[in-house]
Amino acid sequence: RKEVEQDPGPFNVPEGATVAFNCTYSNSASQSFFWYRQDCRKEPKLLMSVYSSGNEDGRFTAQLNRASQYISLLIRDSKLSDSATYLCVTYNFNKFYFGSGTKLNVKP
Amino acid sequence: DAEITQSPRHKITETGRQVTLACHQTWNHNNMFWYRQDLGHGLRLIHYSYGVQDTNKGEVSDGYSVSRSNTEDLPLTLESAASSQTSVYFCASSVGLAGYEQYFGPGTRLTVT
Numbered sequence: 459r460k461e462v463e464q465d466p467g468p469f470n471v472p473e474g475a476t477v478a479f480n481c482t483y484s485n486s487a488s489q490s491f492f493w494y495r496q497d498c499r500k501e502p503k504l505l506m507s508v509y510s511s512g513n514e515d516g517r518f519t520a521q522l523n524r525a526s527q528y529i530s531l532l533i534r535d536s537k538l539s540d541s542a543t544y545l546c547v548t549y550n551f552n553k554f555y556f557g558s559g560t561k562l563n564v565k566p
Numbered sequence: 567d568a569e570i571t572q573s574p575r576h577k578i579t580e581t582g583r584q585v586t587l588a589c590h591q592t593w594n595h596n597n598m599f600w601y602r603q604d605l606g607h608g609l610r611l612i613h614y615s616y617g618v619q620d621t622n623k624g625e626v627s628d629g630y631s632v633s634r635s636n637t638e639d640l641p642l643t644l645e646s647a648a649s650s651q652t653s654v655y656f657c658a659s660s661v662g663l664a665g666y667e668q669y670f671g672p673g674t675r676l677t678v679t
Contacts, residue, residue: 500672507665554599
């Protein structure tokens with residue numbers, strides 16, 4: 459079983475829509491959680507860390523559910539520039555584990 | 567500005583050849599990582615280092631080696647390139663581990679023919 463699993467998508471949404479991604483992780487001892495964004499053929503870049511109490515950064519909200527071992531990312535008022543692949547990442551036992559990513563296409 | 571660079575950006579090599587991919591960071595980060603990214607697998611950890619002279623195997627380390635002689639560089643060597651090693655390779659660094667951001671280089675696209 460993979461450490462981190464994501465729905466590959468693609469999620470095709472119109473501009474202005476709200477979209478949510480979930481990611482599940484297998485190791486209950488995971489210590490840290492992140493969402494990274496990766497544009498086509500580019501390097502991943504940190505979008506936001508995910509804290510136990512949940513956190514928000516502008517249009518983006520991340521939640522952590524330790525009991526069910528999943529992380530979510532909510533994007534409100536989607537922009538064309540949000541089109542990318544979103545990678546879920548966990549950290550445990552001195553290593554980072556990346557999901558395969560969820561592809562988002564925001565259409566005009 | 568501090569940065570992380572990789573070279574070459576693109577490389578085509580033949581099966582059986584030794585190949586070295588360079589990674590250089592100017593943040594003075596102790597932690598450095600090598601990943602490969604393939605369709606359907608996401609990023610998989612090849613090797614990592616927590617400081618000079620420290621190297622550790624990741625989940626897909628067979629056929630790869632690294633050495634860390636200074637803080638700035640972590641070169642990745644493919645001992646005898648195989649077609650299965652055709653991939654995009656990313657180097658990353660971080661100042662800490664749990665809770666800390668990783669900064670990625672632009673990637674090296676390697677094709678083994």
